[in-house]
Amino acid sequence: MKPHRVPKWVQRFFPQRIWEGAGGIRQVYLTFDDGPVPGITDFVLDELAKRGQQATFFMVGDNVRKHVSLAQEVLQAGHQIGNHTFHHLHGLKASTKSYFENVKACDQIFEEKLELRTPLFRPPYGMMSPWQVKALQKEKEIVMWTLLTGDYDRSISPRVVLNDSIRKTSEACIIVFHDQQKTDGHLQKILPGYLDFLEGEGFKTGIL
DSSP states (O other), X not given: OOOEEOOHHHHHHSTTSBOBOOOSSSEEEEEEESOOOTTTHHHHHHHHHHHTXXXXXXXXXXXXXXXXXXXXXXXXXXXXXXXXXXXXXXXXGSOHHHHHHHHHHHHHHIIIIIOOOOOEEOOGGGOOOHHHHHHHTTTOEEBOOSEEOOTTOTTSOHHHHHHHHHHTOOTTBEEEEEOSGGGTTTHHHHHHHHHXXXXXXXXXXXXX
């Protein structure tokens, strides 16, 4: 999948979700999904640190359970963490009750291992039923994205992903990358060039 911007009409159709960050300044919002994963999340942290950039990491609870110290490194580096369910659940393949319980399990591991409470939630695959949205929006800010980079798609060359992501970036974009096994070896060829582009064009990186 090539980098894809979510059309404005889609954003207007689901107004209860966050699709863009605050505008008015030359700033974008970097997000990384599915971690923490050793060898990938720490690579991302190193690249961000080189440039003094910030990001939000939407973490899978079970990965936090397995790699607590890496999740703690994310917080210690001044980044933000959001809930991405405990088992990376596809909302349309789960009942509202089981989905809500999975989100709660992720919150619980955050509190136990990281001493963290976060209002931010991103649904895996971007998929939820209307009933799941209704249940979650009472407690969570549902964060979607403006630009999906497609960094996980091995059928697209890193150069194409990088160039298309650069071309489709604009002020206030929420941008999705993935710090997970599927992007290992691919992300390393994309992220440094993209972060250099942001720095070179004067884009600040904010947290949500």
